Amino acid sequence: MLDIKWLRENLDEAGASLKRRGDGTPVELEGLLDRDEQRRQxxxxxxxxxxxxxxxxxxxxxxxxxxxxxxxxxxxxRQINLRIKDLDAEVETCEREIEAKLLRIPNLPDRSIPDGVDEGQNREIRSCGQPPDFSFEPKSHVDLGESLDILDFKRAAKISGARFAVYKGLGARLLRALINFMIDVHTKENGYEEIYPPFLVNEDSLTGTGQLPKFAEELFQMRDDPLYLIPTAEVPVTNYHRDEILPEEALPVRYVAYTPCFRREAGSYGKDTRGLIRQHQFDKVELVQFVPPGRSWEALELLVANAESILQKLNLPYRVVVLCAGDLGFSAAKTYDLEVWLPSQGTYREISSCSNFTDYQARRSHIRYKKKEDGKTGFVHTLNGSGLAAGRLFVAILENYQQADGSVLVPEALRHYLDGEKWIRAR
RNA sequence: GGAGAGGUGGCCGAGAGGUCGAAGGCGAUUGACUCGAAAUCAAUUGUCCCCUUCCGGGGACCGGGGGUUCGAAUCCCUCCCUCUCCGCCA
Incomplete structure (x- = not known):
């Protein structure tokens, strides 16, 4: 959430900045400062x-x-109390209104990101590796997975419905290997501490990271309890430090967490209906950082590099794009997407999204730090990024490592996790 | 799910309607002593909000919310959480 005190002085700048997102947000700024003024009176x-x-x-x-x-x-x-009661009621009304508005205003896009209305204006920063040159028509991961009997979409639909998958046999093992591989790299080489959080979270947590109140339709909600399935590990892990004041010496704090993620995918009915790309449940290894405000931009670059290290170790061709203002997520100030090459689609597809949220989430969830120098408190900056989405990584491996005979070569780096298995072949 | 106990400052722990933001201890910081350290002594040691250019002044917060009262950490209601025992269970 934006700082109301800052907004008092910089309303025009905020409006102009939010306008870049192209979703008509400046309107929501109207009336905000009037209510604020009334509240203070x-x-x-x-x-x-x-x-x-x-x-x-x-x-x-x-x-x-x-x-x-x-x-x-x-x-x-007694007389004074009557007046106080009225005044406090008014203060509360104003506060509620201000809060409700602020919670629906997205973060300000960083100045460095390109203008644009949708993903078409995202800008490529760099690419790494060459798309493989097949001497045959590459198959999709769906065809490969089903013929190798390691993926079963049909039975998943029976068990649960559309947008679910069953990983089977070596497929299940490969998924597990990917998760373990990624956690190991991030804990042993990249300096993250592992967290295994709850997969059900409360409303406060979802408000803290920005999923609520605006995006409730994306979430699976429990019927009898005020709990939601996490759409990403970002939610429980960022909220791990909600309502806390961290000593500056403890920063930066870096966590890696494996969790399944659950999304309703409302409004994406026609998209990616086949295969693993868009599922209601998928697995992801997430990186989360808490850093002092002055350090978040360098932290973002490092975060992206950490996520990239996975793709590099697996020799998968990918590129890095910076999202334009119109494609930016609600809470983010700047986001880099990692896109991996998918031979069956002949294009790069998102496999990671790494963002700097500046103090936006920290302000919503009251995550502060105490400065060493003067003992004052300030909001930390939070960042997170997929490191990586396991389901899409599974897709990328099947498709990029497929052979003419329909088998799949296991990348060198993963064999250790599969008892040395070098091939996934039809049985 | 049933029965009971409890939630107070960084931590431990008193306080049981009146000047309490809260005794005492521990921890931490600063100063004194010391060549230095330890020990000792002294001072400081929460967060948020409002007003103020600075200095400073004021308000709120004792799990959350509501109530009683001139006055609530203390009394009442309600919700949440933790712990113990029983039941059930991976």
Missing amino acids: CLKESETLKNQKKKLSATVGRLKKDGQDAADEMEQV
């Missing part, structure tokens, strides 16, 4: 009265102790 008067009340009550105490009459003072306080 009422608060001021209320606090003055409370000060009087305090003094009068103390007088009553003294008088009663001395056995004197205090009826007059008591009556005065």
